[in-house]
Amino acid sequence: MTVGIDAMAIHAGKLRLDLAETFAPAMDESPEKYTEGLGLHASSFPDVHEDIVTMGANAAHQLMERKGLEPADIGRIDVATESAFDNSKPVSTYIAGCLEKVFEDDFHHANKGERKFACISGTQSLDDAYNWIRAGRNRGRSALVIATDTALYARGDAGEATQGAGAVAMLIGEDPDLVELSVEQGFGSADETDFLKPNQQFPSVDGKRSVQVYLARMREALEDYESVAGRVHPDDFRFGPFHTPFPGMVRKAAMLAYRHLTRDTEIEDELEPELGRQPHPDEFDDESAYHDAVREYMDALKGTDQYRAWYDRTIEPTLDIARHVGNWYTGSVHVARLSALRRAREDRLDAAGERLLVGSYGSGAQAEIHTETVQENWDEELAALDIDDQLEARRDISFEEYEAIHDAHNHAKDDEFEALTTPSGEFVRDGQGPMNERTYRYVE
Ligand code: COA
Numbered sequence: 001m002t003v004g005i006d007a008m009a010i011h012a013g014k015l016r017l018d019l020a021e022t023f024a025p026a027m028d029e030s031p032e033k034y035t036e037g038l039g040l041h042a043s044s045f046p047d048v049h050e051d052i053v054t055m056g057a058n059a060a061h062q063l064m065e066r067k068g069l070e071p072a073d074i075g076r077i078d079v080a081t082e083s084a085f086d087n088s089k090p091v092s093t094y095i096a097g098c099l100e101k102v103f104e105d106d107f108h109h110a111n112k113g114e115r116k117f118a119c120i121s122g123t124q125s126l127d128d129a130y131n132w133i134r135a136g137r138n139r140g141r142s143a144l145v146i147a148t149d150t151a152l153y154a155r156g157d158a159g160e161a162t163q164g165a166g167a168v169a170m171l172i173g174e175d176p177d178l179v180e181l182s183v184e185q186g187f188g189s190a191d192e193t194d195f196l197k198p199n200q201q202f203p204s205v206d207g208k209r210s211v212q213v214y215l216a217r218m219r220e221a222l223e224d225y226e227s228v229a230g231r232v233h234p235d236d237f238r239f240g241p242f243h244t245p246f247p248g249m250v251r252k253a254a255m256l257a258y259r260h261l262t263r264d265t266e267i268e269d270e271l272e273p274e275l276g277r278q279p280h281p282d283e284f285d286d287e288s289a290y291h292d293a294v295r296e297y298m299d300a301l302k303g304t305d306q307y308r309a310w311y312d313r314t315i316e317p318t319l320d321i322a323r324h325v326g327n328w329y330t331g332s333v334h335v336a337r338l339s340a341l342r343r344a345r346e347d348r349l350d351a352a353g354e355r356l357l358v359g360s361y362g363s364g365a366q367a368e369i370h371t372e373t374v375q376e377n378w379d380e381e382l383a384a385l386d387i388d389d390q391l392e393a394r395r396d397i398s399f400e401e402y403e404a405i406h407d408a409h410n411h412a413k414d415d416e417f418e419a420l421t422t423p424s425g426e427f428v429r430d431g432q433g434p435m436n437e438r439t440y441r442y443v444e
Pocket of ligand 1 (some may be wrong): 248365
């Protein structure tokens with residue numbers, strides 16, 4: 001039985017903050033820090049009437065309509081988020097409630113839950129759905145996995161540079177149209193405090209440390225994956241979608257991955273006259289000398305034709321969307337997969353049968369590596385997506401509007417702001433009920 005992702009849909013926050021033109025000058029920073037250093041041009045932001053429920057419900061609604069599904073076809077709804085506003089009632093119940101406003105039937109027989117482990121919980125929810133189907137408990141039904149986040153940082157925090165908002169809905173089922181998931185997985189996991197939200201809305205972040213923890217856990221996960229699936233060669237996969245808090249992060253991860261994957265291969269032999277062999281810890285008296293040698297090797301490796309060609313072919317296409325939407329936390333690695341497949345379509349690549357090496361990461365911290373195989377109908381699925389239309393339709397905001405929108409989503413502030421866009425054919429948040437619950441309606 002093949003199990004994997006049958007279809008995907010996204011919902012991007014309806015506002016757009018231009019980082020180079022609007023944010024950088026207001027912060028008295030160079031635009032190149034964003035466009036070149038972080039690799040970001042813009043962030044998506046939620047309008048006043050948008051939140052994790054509306055974005056998730058809008059993505060799921062679009063997906064179900066497109067695939068001609070009814071609630072009875074869905075046996076599970078899992079929401080992955082790190083932006084939840086309720087410690088008890090899961091976001092999936094709110095989203096199911098929204099969807100029941102537009103479908104005749106209900107989701108009363110669907111198992112609903114919420115997954116938490118920073119940005120990796122979207123992938124963990126895929127795993128849960130996969131296991132549920134492989135165990136034969138799905139009764140022929142599919143699972144709906146929704147990764148939805150408003151990635152906002154406290155004003156003045158360094159993380160403000162890498163914000164974003166959006167949702168990714170994924171349909172997981174038997175004989176999928178998009179990608180099959182591998183049985184093999186590798187994990188790298190440790191108790192870390194690089195990014196956390198101990199009962200607070202905005203994260204406590206040690207940004208520089210989170211970069212190091214990302215790299216360390218990802219490396220462990222790759223080694224663990226290889227221990228079960230065998231050595232991975234750089235040519236074994238066509239694209240490498242990685243968790244993308246900002247494209248510059250993936251640039252760093254890709255360098256490390258390439259060094260690891262080329263060790264003791266014909267590529268290392270080919271590069272030897274130019275770079276020498278890769279440094280090995282046994283050859284050095286102390287750790288810092290070893291690390292210096294690794295840094296030197298990596299600096300030289302970065303400039304080689306072999307690395308550049310591999311990066312441009314395998315990694316760069318995964319970053320096209322992230323550059324224009326910023327960090328979507330739990331949705332980010334899934335946006336990277338879409339980005340790669342979208343590029344494959346633009347380049348008229350015959351991608352069926354090609355493999356993806358998918359690297360997910362969540363602070364706190366855990367990385368997971370698995371592979372996916374692109375399915376025959378991938379091209380049709382990609383053709384049905386409206387990513388470009390959504391991104392183009394976003395409304396550009398000024399810095400003053402950004403400040404107001406940030407306040408509108410700050411739980412500690414109760415100022416009222418007018419929405420900047422007019423909703424149409426979508427779910428919106430419309431207030432607070434008697435139990436302090438958020439309330440929603442569908443706008444035709
Ligand atoms: N031209 C070109 N590059 C520039 C530049 C310029 N004028 N100015 C800065 N840069 C580069 C920096 O060298 C740096 O790149 P490097 O890391 O490869 O050296 C990059 O742009 C970012 O600049 P920096 O000064 O480090 O930015 P920052 O202090 O705002 O911190 C983060 C960046 C990512 C640490 C911060 O935004 C953050 O904490 N984000 C949230 C946490 C996160 O996303 N973690 C990732 C793991 S999940």
